Amino acid sequence: MTTAEDRSESLRMIRDSAAGIAPRTSDLKRIRALRFTEPGFDRSVWREMCEMGWLGLLVPEDNGGSGLGVQEFCALTEELGASLIPEPLIAGALAARLLPPDQLAEVLSGERIVLPAWQEKPLSLDLAAGGTVFTNGTVTGKKIFIPMAAGADAFLITVPGGCALVERQAAGVHLDCQTTQDGGNQGTLTLENAPAMFIAGDVSDAFETSIMATSAYLLGAMDRVFGMTMDYLKTREQFGRKIGSFQALQHRSADLKIQVSLARATVNAAAKTQDDSTDPATRKAAVSRAKARASDAASVVTRGCIQLHGGIGYTDAADPGLFLRKMMVLAPAYGSAALHRARFRDLAPAGDED
Amino acid sequence: MAQDLDSLPDDAFRLVVREWVEANYPPDIRNPLKRLHWDECKSWYFLLAEKGWLCPGWPKDYGGMGLSPGKQLIMLDEFERHGCARTIDQGVLMVGPLLIAHGTEEQKAFFLPKVLTGEHVWCQGYSEPNAGSDLASLRTVAERDGDEYVINGQKIWTSMAMDANWIYVLARTDRKAKKQEGIGFFLVPMNMPGITVRPLLTLDLNEEFAETFFDDVRVPASALVGLPNKGWSMAKALLGFERIFVGSPKQSAYALARLRDLAERMGVADDPDFQAVAMRHQQDVDDLTDLYEVYVEQVRQGEVPGPDVSMLKVYQTELYQRITETMLEVAGEHSGMLEPMEGNRALNPAGLFLQSRPSTIYSGTNEIQRNILSKNVLELPG
Ligand SMILES: Cc1cc2nc3c(=O)[nH]c(=O)nc-3n(C[C@H](O)[C@H](O)[C@H](O)COP(=O)(O)OP(=O)(O)OC[C@H]3O[C@@H](n4cnc5c(N)ncnc54)[C@H](O)[C@@H]3O)c2cc1C
Numbered sequence: 105m106t107t108a109e110d111r112s113e114s115l116r117m118i119r120d121s122a123a124g125i126a127p128r129t130s131d132l133k134r135i136r137a138l139r140f141t142e143p144g145f146d147r148s149v150w151r152e153m154c155e156m157g158w159l160g161l162l163v164p165e166d167n168g169g170s171g172l173g174v175q176e177f178c179a180l181t182e183e184l185g186a187s188l189i190p191e192p193l194i195a196g197a198l199a200a201r202l203l204p205p206d207q208l209a210e211v212l213s214g215e216r217i218v219l220p221a222w223q224e225k226p227l228s229l230d231l232a233a234g235g236t237v238f239t240n241g242t243v244t245g246k247k248i249f250i251p252m253a254a255g256a257d258a259f260l261i262t263v264p265g266g267c268a269l270v271e272r273q274a275a276g277v278h279l280d281c282q283t284t285q286d287g288g289n290q291g292t293l294t295l296e297n298a299p300a301m302f303i304a305g306d307v308s309d310a311f312e313t314s315i316m317a318t319s320a321y322l323l324g325a326m327d328r329v330f331g332m333t334m335d336y337l338k339t340r341e342q343f344g345r346k347i348g349s350f351q352a353l354q355h356r357s358a359d360l361k362i363q364v365s366l367a368r369a370t371v372n373a374a375a376k377t378q379d380d381s382t383d384p385a386t387r388k389a390a391v392s393r394a395k396a397r398a399s400d401a402a403s404v405v406t407r408g409c410i411q412l413h414g415g416i417g418y419t420d421a422a423d424p425g426l427f428l429r430k431m432m433v434l435a436p437a438y439g440s441a442a443l444h445r446a447r448f449r450d451l452a453p454a455g456d457e458d
Numbered sequence: 459m460a461q462d463l464d465s466l467p468d469d470a471f472r473l474v475v476r477e478w479v480e481a482n483y484p485p486d487i488r489n490p491l492k493r494l495h496w497d498e499c500k501s502w503y504f505l506l507a508e509k510g511w512l513c514p515g516w517p518k519d520y521g522g523m524g525l526s527p528g529k530q531l532i533m534l535d536e537f538e539r540h541g542c543a544r545t546i547d548q549g550v551l552m553v554g555p556l557l558i559a560h561g562t563e564e565q566k567a568f569f570l571p572k573v574l575t576g577e578h579v580w581c582q583g584y585s586e587p588n589a590g591s592d593l594a595s596l597r598t599v600a601e602r603d604g605d606e607y608v609i610n611g612q613k614i615w616t617s618m619a620m621d622a623n624w625i626y627v628l629a630r631t632d633r634k635a636k637k638q639e640g641i642g643f644f645l646v647p648m649n650m651p652g653i654t655v656r657p658l659l660t661l662d663l664n665e666e667f668a669e670t671f672f673d674d675v676r677v678p679a680s681a682l683v684g685l686p687n688k689g690w691s692m693a694k695a696l697l698g699f700e701r702i703f704v705g706s707p708k709q710s711a712y713a714l715a716r717l718r719d720l721a722e723r724m725g726v727a728d729d730p731d732f733q734a735v736a737m738r739h740q741q742d743v744d745d746l747t748d749l750y751e752v753y754v755e756q757v758r759q760g761e762v763p764g765p766d767v768s769m770l771k772v773y774q775t776e777l778y779q780r781i782t783e784t785m786l787e788v789a790g791e792h793s794g795m796l797e798p799m800e801g802n803r804a805l806n807p808a809g810l811f812l813q814s815r816p817s818t819i820y821s822g823t824n825e826i827q828r829n830i831l832s833k834n835v836l837e838l839p840g
């Protein structure tokens with residue numbers, strides 16, 4: 105059991121290390137340049153991230169990882185969100201947690217990129233909806249909305265009872281990538297008797313962490329664009345005054361700040377619950393509350409920041425738009441706010457009712 | 459032809475418009491995904507011109523239809539209902555009415571026919587980098603030099619400047635006068651030496667507006683409309699109709715129809731949660747329509763709506779945005795995709811969400827509209 109002091113020290117170290125690749129002050133030039141390219145991210149940056157130990161942050165030390173907790177991973181992805189990092193670390197880390205030790209070395213070093221493919225229907229959290237099955241050493245079915253699929257060397261397909269590892273180039277694998285609003289891509293994977301390796305195990309715990317990490321990424325993104333917008337309100341002048349002096353904008357800003365703070369408090373509390381609680385329902389309920397808040401707050405905050413910028417907010421050249429478009433992709437990813445509210449309703453301890 | 463139309467009862471008039479639009483509107487540009495450029499929308503412009511329906515509000519003597527404002531709104535209504543594209547309409551909506559009210563005989567004779575034929579395509583050069591909400595602080599100058607004016611400065615957010623061949627510009631003619639009083643209104647060809655247009659990409663990744671630079675652009679004194687210090691008041695007087703135009707419930711009604719298509723496709727149309735949300739949007743649209751009718755009636759009676767018409771703009775644009783936000787919820791992961799679902803233009807949640815964003819910014823931001831309402835309508839102190 106780590107003490108509270110150890111924990112805050114480890115979180116601080118993670119944030120500091122993130123600043124090397126994802127500094128909060130970055131000008132987002134790299135992010136702009138990668139938009140609408142294939143595969144939408146940079147493999148050399150991916151390798152750097154792996155060298156920092158980020159991909160295996162949650163992988164036990166015995167298996168070559170760092171054995172850290174959900175709080176550390178969320179601290180990291182929050183920083184990634186603040187810089188809109190396109191490398192699919194959340195997805196990659198999910199796969200890394202599910203792969204057997206003998207498959208891990210190449211993946212943790214960044215040589216080989218394995219991305220998870222779990223979803224079969226829109227607006228669903230069902231990891232094995234039944235449409236994709238493993239039989240006789242092959243996998244057949246269809247998976248959709250696979251983040252940054254264009255950059256994968258292999259896919260980890262969720263199937264009943266575990267996962268199936270499939271090479272991208274294998275026979276029977278057909279990948280179709282669609283461009284997303286943030287300039288990345290999502291894949292639709294059609295599998296027809298594709299040769300695969302079965303990996304038994306429960307995916308759900310690692311999956312919950314991905315939902316948490318996505319909430320933290322959204323938190324980092326909304327916090328950064330909100331900060332940028334406050335800076336703008338302190339510099340832009342109209343009617344001979346800083347526009348931040350208009351009470352209408354002050355109240356709007358205060359409302360957005362409340363959203364960012366709610367999201368931060370909820371995400372941090374939920375991440376702590378993941379590290380401290382062993383009760384699955386309690387853990388999942390906390391995850392759902394965090395993702396619902398993060399998705400909704402990110403939408404309110406990014407929209408509000410466009411409005412506070414006026415005309416320049418409606419240009420592609422201005423940065424707030426990058427955050428809005430990222431929100432459009434990630435608010436529904438790993439479950440939309442409505443979906444998580446519904447799951448929370450089903451999971452919440454009875455005592456919460458009154 | 460036009461005489462007959464104006465004397466028709468409203469319902470019969472509506473039917474005439476509807477039938478003609480349904481029979482003649484180019485199907486390939488119905489419900490376009492983005493604001494169309496001149497090359498894409500000119501077929502519709504020419505069709506209207508040929509029919510004599512391009513300028514419903516202009517008097518017949520100038521080639522317009524001389525329609526009552528009420529009937530103009532009916533036409534607009536029918537065009538929107540059918541999903542007709544917006545043309546590049548600044549000549550029709552702004553330059554024409556301005557010249558008819560304030561232009562010289564020479565200006566009217568030169569410019570009006572060229573709007574009617576589509577030879578002149580106009581854009582609006584009001585906003586500047588440092589003069590948006592506070593437009594009256596604009597700094598582009600027009601200096602008198604003999605029988606010419608020399609224009610220097612920069613405009614921004616000039617919609618369709620890359621397509622237009624003429625621009626109307628507000629520029630300062632007297633640097634010593636009070637903010638609003640030293641501004642003139644100029645008509646300038648875009649091919650003048652010294653004009654540079656730099657297109658800007660919108661959030662929706664469309665080249666829809668531009669920066670327009672003026673570097674020692676020399677125009678004859680006849681480029682000025684009205685008096686050199688009356689540009690501001692003339693420009694303000696043009697805004698009345700625009701406020702009603704942006705308050706039309708049709709934009710929200712269109713988005714609601716698309717929301718229903720989307721719900722159908724996503725399999726939630728019969729879901730009670732969805733129905734409750736859709737019903738709330740529907741009632742908002744219906745109630746807005748009733749409020750809109752109040753103003754249409756005023757216009758029909760020949761009254762000029764007061765500052766309270768800003769209510770329409772605020773409510774309409776924010777309702778439009780709310781409906782597109784519901785679309786994102788219903789579309790789930792599809793709302794992160796760049797292209798419409800299944801290549802179907804009716805299933806374009808992300809696109810509509812993005813396109814609805816600037817509606818609370820252009821035509822006077824909603825914050826400015828609320829200032830007008832609280833100051834000029836509610837007469838609150840401060
Ligand atoms: C899609 C689009 C098309 C456009 N087309 C044209 C065109 O063709 N020609 C043209 O000339 N212009 C055009 N515009 C410009 C538009 O008129 C301006 O964007 C608008 O007037 C706002 O000015 P701004 O962008 O400078 O924002 P700012 O005025 O800087 O506003 C920034 C923020 O401050 C707020 N604010 C400012 N003053 C106050 C106040 N007193 N009280 C409270 N809040 C305040 C605003 O509401 C906004 O939220 C277009 C804009 C858009 C988005």
